Amino acid sequence: MTKIKELSLRQQIIDAACAMHIDGLTVANSGNVSARSERGLLITPSGVAYESLTPESLVELNLSGEKLSGQLQASSEWHFHCAIYREKTDVAAIVHAHSPAATALSCLRKPLPAFHYMVALAGGYEIPCADYATFGTEELSHSVLSALKGYKACLMANHGMTVTGANIDGAYKLALEVESLCEMYHKAAVLGDVVLLSDKEMQEAADAFVVYGRAVKKGPNKA
Numbered sequence: 001m002t003k004i005k006e007l008s009l010r011q012q013i014i015d016a017a018c019a020m021h022i023d024g025l026t027v028a029n030s031g032n033v034s035a036r037s038e039r040g041l042l043i044t045p046s047g048v049a050y051e052s053l054t055p056e057s058l059v060e061l062n063l064s065g066e067k068l069s070g071q072l073q074a075s076s077e078w079h080f081h082c083a084i085y086r087e088k089t090d091v092a093a094i095v096h097a098h099s100p101a102a103t104a105l106s107c108l109r110k111p112l113p114a115f116h117y118m119v120a121l122a123g124g125y126e127i128p129c130a131d132y133a134t135f136g137t138e139e140l141s142h143s144v145l146s147a148l149k150g151y152k153a154c155l156m157a158n159h160g161m162t163v164t165g166a167n168i169d170g171a172y173k174l175a176l177e178v179e180s181l182c183e184m185y186h187k188a189a190v191l192g193d194v195v196l197l198s199d200k201e202m203q204e205a206a207d208a209f210v211v212y213g214r215a216v217k218k219g220p221n222k223a
Contacts, residue, residue, distance in 0.1 A: 001037065001038045006037070007055055009035055009037070009042065009168075010042060010055035010058050011055055012035065012168045012169075013033050013034065013035055013042060013043075013044065013058060013168060014044075014050070014053045014054075014055070014057075014058070016033045016095065016168050016171075016172045017031075017032070017033045017044050017050040017053065018050045018051060018053075019172065020033075020050070020095075020097055021050060021051075023176060024099070024100070024179075025095075025097040025099040025175060025176070025179060026097050026098055026099060027098075028049075029047055029048065029049060029050070030097075030098040030160075031095075031096050031097040031098055031160070032044045032075035032077055032081075032096050033093075033094070033095050033096070033168070033172075034075075034078075034081045034093065034094045035092060035093045035094075035167075035168055036085055036091070036092045036093070037060060039060060039062060039068055040060060040061050040062035040063050040068060040082075040085070041060070041061055041063070041081060041082065041085055042058045042059070042060050043058065043059055043060075043061065043074050043075050043078055043081055044057075044058060044059075044075050045057055045058065045059050045070070045072035045073060045074060045075065046072070046073045046074060046075050046076050047073075048072060056070075056071075057070075057072060058070060059072055059073070059074040059075075059078075061074055061078060061082060063082050063085055063086045064082065065078055065079065065082050076135060076136035077096055077135065077136060077140075079136065079137065079138055079140065079141035080096075080140060080141040080144040080145065080162065081094050081096075082141075083141045083142075083144070083145045084144070084145060084148065084162075084164060087145060088148070088164065090166065091164040091165070091166070092165070092166050092167055092168075093164070093165045093166070093167055093168040093170070093171040093172075094162065094163070094164050094165075094171060095162070095163045095165075095168075095171045095172055095174075095175040096160065096161070096162045096163075097160055097161055097163075097175055097179070098159070098160040099160060099161060099175075099178075099179040099182075100179075100183075101179050101180075101182035101183035101186060102155055102160055102161040102178055102179050102182045103158075103159065103160045103161075104182070104186065105155060105182045105185065105186065106129055106155040106156055106157050106158060106159055106160060106161070107157070107158050108129075109129055109131075109132070109157045109158070110129055111126040111127055111128045111129050111155070112126060112127040112129075112155065112178075112181060112182060112185060113126050113185075113194070113196050114126055114196050114197045114198075114199075114201075114202050115184075115185050115188060115194050115195075115196055115197070116181060116184065116185075116197075117197060117201070117202065117205035118177060118181060118205075119181060119202070120202055120205045120206040120209060121152070121174060121177055121209065122151050122152050122153040122154075122174070122178065123150060123151040123152045123153070124150060124151055125199055125202040125203075127151070127153055127154060127155060127178060127181070128147045128148075128151055128154045128155070129147065129154065129155040129156070129157055130143040130144045130146065130147035130148075130154050130155065130156045130157060130162075131143040131146075131147075131157055132156075132157035132158050132159070135159065140156075143156075144156060144162055148162070148164065152164050152165065152174060153174055153175075153178050155182075161175065161178055161179070161182075163175040163178060
C-alpha cells in the first residue's frame with residue numbers, strides 16, 4: 001500500500017467515525033471504526049473525540065493485536081476487530097456503534113427477525129444477537145465472532161451492533177441500514193403482532209439482491 005493510499009484509508013476511517021455523530025449512530029466517543037491494512041488493521045484510538053482525530057491519531061495493529069504504529073491506545077474493542085479480520089478474509093472494514101435502536105433491541109437478547117426483506121442484506125434470514133460479555137474482553141470477541149458466522153452484521157447483547165463490509169463505505173451503509181431496521185421493528189412491535197416473512201420469501205429477497213442495481217444486458221441487435 002502506497003503512502004497516498006494509506007493516508008486516504010486513514011481519512012476514510014476518520015470520516016466514517018465523524019459521520020456516526022452526524023447520523024445519530026453514536027454519542028461522545030462510543031463505538032469505533034477500523035479497516036484492514038497491509039500489516040494488519042488501522043483502528044480508531046480509545047477515548048479520543050472523533051472530531052479531533054488526524055490520520056496520525058489512528059493505531060495500526062497486527063492481527064494478533066500487537067501495536068505496529070501510533071502514539072495513542074487502540075480502541076478497547078480491538079480484540080473482536082482483530083478476530084474478525086483473522087477469520088473473515090473477505091472483510092476489509094468494521095463499524096461498531098452504540099446506536100439507540102440497535103442497542104435497545106440488543107437488550108432483549110434476541111435476533112432481529114425477518115420482519116422486512118432488507119434484513120437479508122446482513123447475510124441471512126435474521127440479524128443475530130451476540131451473547132453478552134464485558135466490553136474489551138476476549139470473551140466478547142468470541143461471542144461476536146460466533147454471531148457473525150455466515151452474517152455481515154450482528155447485534156451485541158446490552159451493547160450495540162457490529163457491522164462488516166468489503167470497504168468502509170459498504171460497512172457504514174449497512175450500519176445505517178441495521179439501525180433503521182431496528183427502529184422500524186420497534187415501531188411495528190408497538191403497534192401489534194409483527195408478521196414475519198417466510199424463509200422462502202427471505203431467500204427470494206436475498207437472490208434479488210445479488211443482481212440488484214446491475215445494468216441490464218442488451219441482446220444482439222436485430223436487422
